[in-house]
Amino acid sequence: MATKEEIVNGFIKAIVDGDEAASAKWAKEGVAANLDAYELVTKHGGDAMSIVNSKYERKEFFVPEVLCSANALNAGVDVLAPHMKSDKTSEPATVILGVVEGDIHDIGKNLVKIMLSAAGFKVVDLGKDVPLAQFIEKTKELKADVIGMSALMSTTMPSMKKVIGMLQDAGIRNKVKVIVGGGPVTKEWALSIGADDRPHDASAAVGVTKDLVAKVRAERGAW
Amino acid sequence: MGEMTPRKRALLCVTGNKRKADRISCLDTLTTCTVDQMNAVKAPFPEANRDPELAFRLAAAAWEVVGLEGFKMPFDLCVEAEALGCKINWGRIDRHPSVESHVFADLKDLKIPEDILDRGRFRMKHDVELRLMKEYGDYLPVANQVTGPFTIAGHIFGIEKFCIWTKKRPLEEVKEALMTISEMNIADCKRALRSGAEIICIADPSATSDILSPAFFRDVMVPVYKNMSRKIGAPIILHICGNTSAYLPYMPDTGFDALSVDAQVDIGFAKAIVGNKIAIVGGVPTITALLFGTPQKVREAAIDAIKKGVDVLMPSCGIPPRTPLENFKALVEVARCMVYQ
Numbered sequence: 179m180a181t182k183e184e185i186v187n188g189f190i191k192a193i194v195d196g197d198e199a200a201s202a203k204w205a206k207e208g209v210a211a212n213l214d215a216y217e218l219v220t221k222h223g224g225d226a227m228s229i230v231n232s233k234y235e236r237k238e239f240f241v242p243e244v245l246c247s248a249n250a251l252n253a254g255v256d257v258l259a260p261h262m263k264s265d266k267t268s269e270p271a272t273v274i275l276g277v278v279e280g281d282i283h284d285i286g287k288n289l290v291k292i293m294l295s296a297a298g299f300k301v302v303d304l305g306k307d308v309p310l311a312q313f314i315e316k317t318k319e320l321k322a323d324v325i326g327m328s329a330l331m332s333t334t335m336p337s338m339k340k341v342i343g344m345l346q347d348a349g350i351r352n353k354v355k356v357i358v359g360g361g362p363v364t365k366e367w368a369l370s371i372g373a374d375d376r377p378h379d380a381s382a383a384v385g386v387t388k389d390l391v392a393k394v395r396a397e398r399g400a401w
Numbered sequence: 402m403g404e405m406t407p408r409k410r411a412l413l414c415v416t417g418n419k420r421k422a423d424r425i426s427c428l429d430t431l432t433t434c435t436v437d438q439m440n441a442v443k444a445p446f447p448e449a450n451r452d453p454e455l456a457f458r459l460a461a462a463a464w465e466v467v468g469l470e471g472f473k474m475p476f477d478l479c480v481e482a483e484a485l486g487c488k489i490n491w492g493r494i495d496r497h498p499s500v501e502s503h504v505f506a507d508l509k510d511l512k513i514p515e516d517i518l519d520r521g522r523f524r525m526k527h528d529v530e531l532r533l534m535k536e537y538g539d540y541l542p543v544a545n546q547v548t549g550p551f552t553i554a555g556h557i558f559g560i561e562k563f564c565i566w567t568k569k570r571p572l573e574e575v576k577e578a579l580m581t582i583s584e585m586n587i588a589d590c591k592r593a594l595r596s597g598a599e600i601i602c603i604a605d606p607s608a609t610s611d612i613l614s615p616a617f618f619r620d621v622m623v624p625v626y627k628n629m630s631r632k633i634g635a636p637i638i639l640h641i642c643g644n645t646s647a648y649l650p651y652m653p654d655t656g657f658d659a660l661s662v663d664a665q666v667d668i669g670f671a672k673a674i675v676g677n678k679i680a681i682v683g684g685v686p687t688i689t690a691l692l693f694g695t696p697q698k699v700r701e702a703a704i705d706a707i708k709k710g711v712d713v714l715m716p717s718c719g720i721p722p723r724t725p726l727e728n729f730k731a732l733v734e735v736a737r738c739m740v741y742q
Contacts, residue, residue: 196568237614237647240610240612240613240614240617241564241611241612241613242564242565242567242568242612242613242614242617243568245561245564245565245568246565246568246569249565280492280496285560285561285564285612288561331497331721334496335688336723361611361642361643362687362688364688364689367688367693
């Protein structure tokens with residue numbers, strides 16, 4: 179039987195290589211060897227996605243490679259999920275993601291979702307062409323920590339500003355942090371509409387979200 | 402050389418011969434329509450995308466209302482996907498039509514019907530181009546826009562699926578699918594050229610280096626584009642959204658006349674890489690200058706682009722429908738007062 183080290187390294191390599199079959203195979207080995215399934219997914223799967231992130235940042239990987247790695251991670255998660263114990267000590271942060279109304283370009287948002295999920299966030303994906311009021315309703319309902327909005331068309335960018343105004347009107351702007359993204363969205367513009375940050379790409383979204391969660395939880399306490 | 406017309410000027414500038422023109426050309430072969438133009442000629446979206454009379458009026462508004470020195474059809478990027486059977490969301494006055502559903506589950510399923518140019522809105526597009534040519538053709542050029550092969554692949558297969566296939570399927574199969582799609586583009590362009598169009602614009606927004614590697618661009622996209630440039634036989638502008646800097650070394654190999662670059666690409670940098678091998682057009686940022694800026698900001702951006710050697714003054718990407726008319730007009734004004742001789 180493979181050692182823990184071999185399994186972990188095999189699993190990480192399979193994800194980085196975007197090899198679904200190998201990822202599922204190493205996940206099964208992990209189950210057979212009684213490894214902690216939760217740790218295998220969040221820690222080692224997360225490590226693998228960090229490697230993918232840095233390769234993406236260094237322009238060694240592009241979107242197709244990232245999508246293949248995400249699929250490989252998911253193949254491993256499918257095997258491991260039934261074996262994951264849910265007795266986690268700290269409540270994972272909740273992030274709501276969506277492409278604003280009028281916009282159906284969701285590849286960027288999907289990448290952010292993959293990255294955040296792998297990093298252990300509870301990600302609720304509202305999909306694309308999301309009616310603006312739904313961001314507010316879901317934020318309240320799920321007691322979200324961070325909202326991530328995406329727009330890939332300059333024509334739909336103003337909707338992000340509207341959502342921030344709606345959060346203010348609902349009296350919950352100080353309970354949640356807002357990040358925005360998408361091709362035409364600049365950091366300067368994001369800050370001018372009152373968003374908290376604009377991560378420069380999907381991989382940067384992980385660090386930014388972690389920081390914002392820590393900040394909002396310190397400022398706000400519980401919802 | 403006889404009298405210089407906007408048509409002659411555009412053809413010279415698009416093909417990299419701006420020094421032979423009296424001044425730089427200012428046209429827009431990307432999305433030209435704004436709400437201000439729609440209101441001015443009473444031809445609003447979404448109807449103007451499908452009604453030939455409204456489409457003619459809105460296309461003509463590029464010159465009649467804004468002063469742009471040329472026309473372009475159609476206004477959206479869904480003509481091909483629609484004709485192939487994708488469901489289209491027709492949008493509203495300030496929202497372009499978009500593709501809602503894909504039609505092919507696998508590369509093997511791709512089939513372009515023989516009568517494709519008689520489906521959907523191809524006929525309407527060519528009819529409007531013919532009418533523009535008849536009414537303005539001796540003075541202003543008509544551009545026929547096609548959606549590029551990679552973007553169409555994203556529409557008909559789903560962009561994520563197609564991206565994954567670029568890694569998981571033999572590259573030859575992926576290239577072959579794109580070649581098949583490009584043949585539809587070529588047939589479209591040939592008919593458009595017979596209808597009086599004189600410039601071709603290939604809008605391939607999804608083929609951006611934000612998504613694809615420069616190696617994929619070089620090994621797959623360049624041969625597909627080369628197939629198009631060899632067979633179309635007219636001045637061709639390629640537009641790709643986002644940062645295309647990493648593609649620049651391979652651009653001259655496409656055989657295209659001009660590359661339209663988005664705001665993320667520095668015009669001076671692009672010119673330094675491609676030299677005189679392919680014209681660089683665009684250069685005026687759609688978001689910071691045209692949509693959210695002022696006429697003064699547009700003028701400054703336009704002058705900056707000219708200083709850096711841009712060959713045709715054009716918005717850097719599709720114009721957002723809510724762009725104020727006075728900002729758009731400021732672009733044309735700059736071109737009008739830049740005289741070489």
